[in-house]
Amino acid sequence: MxxxxxxxxxxxxxxxxxxxxxxxxxxxxxxxxxxxxxxxxxxxxxxxxxxxxxxxKKSWTIGVMFSESNEVGMKHPFFSAIIESFRKNAEREGYDLIFASRNLRNRDISYLEHFSYRAVDGIVVICSDPQDPQVQEMINSTIPIVVIDMNKQNCSLVFSDNIEGGKLAVNYLHSLGHTKIAHIAGDALTDAGAERIKGFKKAMDELKLPIQDGYLINGGLFSIDEGRVAMEKLLMLEDVPTAVFVAGDHMAIGAIEAIKEKGLSVPEDISIIGYDDIEMAAYITPKLTTIKQDTDLIGYQAAKLLMKQIIQKKKLITSKRIPVELIIRESCAPKK
Incomplete structure (x- = not known):
């Protein structure tokens, strides 16, 4: 050899x-x-x-942790796409990834203790749960860290421009003649959910459109089932919206199912616009108009920020807001 x-x-x-x-x-x-x-x-x-x-004096390993209340982890295409991009960029610099097991919670050991024992050089956290004490413990440690999908922490952050994404969605629906626009929101306790609500409200205010009673509805933790349930509630209103901005593509798929089950059509009766641009969005019927998050750039920027901290041997407090993009497909149409 x-x-x-x-x-x-x-x-x-x-x-x-x-x-x-x-x-x-x-x-x-x-x-x-x-x-x-x-x-x-x-x-x-x-x-x-x-x-x-x-x-x-390096282990050439990076710890990876998911922190979201519904514990979907890499099963969610948005998260898996980010990790794939992060992995590619980290591997170019010679690093391997170590994924923390959820079983740590049953072994009376914290994620920080686990990563410290494994002597990782840095940690990347994909987090939609800002209340998670385990994440806060790692943020407050001396280990270099970057957190994805949060925007109000005392560390290095990478997140999409969710306020602008909400505005893009509403403005596009309004450009098609819609004025009765509802929003199926993600959990407002998550930074992403809260920011998309802000974008929705800001656009509606700028367009001088009222948010009618019942038009802002909590869709929970971004799942298909929660999207279906939220849409069913909108369909029960006396004045049903003609267009709905949904805070996640999975929820939008559930919303479309609820509309079809009611005997209505998308987009002929109700226009639907999602958020994320997961791969499935281009293959469902109708193909989903959505706000695209740039997962490749998010992963790249996260890896770049973490490498910089590892090389400089100090934590950085900075943030990268990643632009979003409107992807027009078939699920929205001009108001009749």
């Missing part, structure tokens, strides 16, 4: 330069790195993880 000395001999560089290149030090030129990496590939060199840890 090839050693670091074999790589140094083949490339003509010192073992120190080879080691720095393999550990992505900034004082090694890109040309030198590429030559060394090419030799590594040709010779099948595999660095010893324990030796790397001793020389760099």
């Amino acid at each position: 090839a050693t670091i000395y074999d790589i140094a001999k083949k490339t003509g560089f010192s073992t120190t330069t080879v080691s720095k290149a393999l550990n992505n030090y900034s004082d090694v030129s890109e040309k030198t790195k590429q030559k060394i990496l090419q030799a590594v590939e040709e010779m099948g060199y595999l660095p010893n993880a324990h030796a790397q840890s001793l020389s760099t």
Whole structure:
């Protein structure tokens, strides 16, 4: 098996330069790195993880935690897409991911204790539950951390521009002639849910449109079933809305099912616009008009912020607000 000395001999560089290149030090030129990496590939060199840890004082691992009340985790396509983007960018820098097990709660050990025991170099938290004490404990620790999908914490944050997303949805529906616009909201205790409600209210106010009684309804934790139940309540109103902005694509799918079960059509009778742009949105009937969250950019920015903290060996308090985009498909139509 090839050693670091074999790589140094083949490339003509010192073992120190080879080691720095393999550990992505900034004082090694890109040309030198590429030559060394090419030799590594040709010779099948595999660095010893324990030796790397001793020389760099790093474990080359990042802890991953999901914190959401409905405990969907990676089953939700929005979360899984973010983690996939984060993983790709972290792996480019030589890092592996460690996922915290939910069973820790039954073992009388905190997530922070678990990650500290595993000696992770940093932590990424995908969090829609700002009240989670486990998350607060990690935020207040000295371990570098980045939190995704929250926007009011004393650490590095990456989140979508949810207020603008709410406004985009309402303004698009209004451009189609709708004035009786309702909102099936996500749980207002989550930052995402609260911000989308703000966007909805702000757009309605700017357009001088009243929010009729019963038109702002809690859709809970963004599930298909909760979307269906919320839509059923809207359909029971004396003055049924002609358009509904739904705070998540899963809830929007449930809302469409409720409308169809009532014998009505989307978008002929009621226009529906979702939020997230999950892959399924382009394949349901009708194809879902929605507000797209840029999961690739969210994952990239989260990895970039965490790497910066690990390299500088200090926590950063900063935030990245990621733009959203209106995706027009088939579930909205001009008001009759």
